[in-house]
Amino acid sequence: MTSPTAFWLAGRQATGEDTFDVTSPWDGRLVGTVSVPTEAQTEEAVAASVAVQEAFAATPAHVRAAALDHVQRRLVERTEEIARLISAENGKPMKWARGELGRAVSVFRFAAEEARRFNGGEAQRLDTDAGGAGRLALTRRFPRGTVLGIAPFNFPLNLCAHKIAPAIAAGVPIILKPAPATPLSGLVLGELLAETDLPAGSWSILPVPNDRMPALVRDERLPVISFTGSEQVGYAIMDSVPRKHCTLELGGNGAAVVLADYASEADLDWAAQRIATFSNYQGGQSCISVQRVIADASVYDRLVPKIVAAVNAQVTGDPSDDATEVGPLVSEAAAQRVEAWVDEAVGAGAKLLAGGKRDGASYAPTVLEDVPAGATLACEEVFGPVLTLTKVDGEEAAFAAVNNSKYGLQAGVFTHDVQTAFRAHRALEVGGVIVGDVPSYRADQMPYGGAKQSGVGREGVRFAMEDYTYERVLVLTGLDL
DSSP, X not given: XXXXXXXXXXXXXXXXXXXXXXXXXXXXXXXXXXXXXXHHHHHHHHHHHHHHHHHHHTSOHHHHHHHHHHHHHHHHHTHHHHHHHHHHHHOOOHHHHHHHHHHHHHHHHHHHHHHHHTTOOEEEEOTTSGGGTTOEEEEEEEEOSOEEEEOOSSSTTHHHHHHHHHHHHHTOOEEEEOOTTSHHHHHHHHHHHTTSOOOTTSEEEOOOOGGGHHHHHHOTTOOEEEEESOHHHHHHHHHHOTTSEEEEEOOOOXXXXXXXXXXXXXXXXXXXXXXXXXXXXXXXXXXXXOOEEEEEHHHHHHHHHHHHHHHHTOOBSOTTSTTOSBOOOSOHHHHHHXXXXXXXHHHTTOEEEEOOOEETTEEOOEEEESOOTTSHHHHSOOOSSEEEEEEESSHHHHHHHHHSSSEESEEEEEOSOHHHHHHHHHHOOSSEEEETSOTTOOOTTSOBOOEETTXXXXXXXXXXXXXXXXXXXXXXXXXXX
């Protein structure tokens, strides 16, 4: 009988008393069995992180950078193995699993680069007033304290990387909790970190059950919480610890706007293909997948059949098949929820143009138009392979439609006009505006986060490092400036 997968406690492998199984959402097969840390082991990890804080912060930049470089090299060496693990536990097609691993490689590479240049300090002359004669201020950043990183299931490797890599780069201890549905990919990072010279206690990866998380969230020794997941859970965390520093990367219902100037056949073919692909990639289980298409009336009737054809051409099926583009959702319950929302919208008058069928945990790529404003599908994040289409008259109406949402993560605007691009940047209430493409574009080094109920703070390696640290000013006196 295979031994359960160990977790990582203060840099070393450990096992607890209980285990849980990880199964494939595609066929239900057992992917792995994971050991659960006891409460005493969790306490040991927290205590170790506190004990190492000063020493880790003082670790030379080249040591931290070398560790991060090592992880990115080892990810490359184990690409196929780890991509298959991502696909098995998450249901993500291999095409996207390999892409996720490539992004995680970039995250660790960017973090190594930032570790070498972060905290160079900024000098400011204070003799701009007479009282500051001979004084110079030097600003540097220092760790706030141990980070509690809580990662979701939809990018089980890369979003763990987005928690861990910036912490190591900044010399900040971290305790990472991977998602219960997909812990194996995150635990692989522990194997690679254990091959480095990072100090014991500077990192732990603990698959703690969700029902034990409130106590960990409230632990005063963990002053920083970095959470990626649902709006409900994220704000419940923030409300429970109002004095902690929280970064919340939450939901969205990403809009792709197609404006009147984006009108050639080539333009519309490109827009339709990108929309079809990125409303369905990861099974639609991405906070920035395309959920809403808002198209100008002058192009709408030509664009819709192109979108429907491109959606129908998406290859669905076994995620282990290299040809598959759309696999299952993370669970049958998730697919049933999507099914219920689509059925509700159709029952209220929406027109189904494609899809609308469920098979176990899989839901067919789906397109609807004329979705009533009060339907759940129009208001909430579907987190599934479902796309709604809306016709509008003009740029102002298009931008108003984007903003008619409680969410504001990212938006895509298909236009060739640079002035329109700047107007979109000013008008759209989102954390990122992607011009000439869908809202699903994310470069892992750029600031990433939302407005309104899409969260608080920013990820992206350097921006996360800033969240994990705070500025401290040193004033030198009696200098000849």
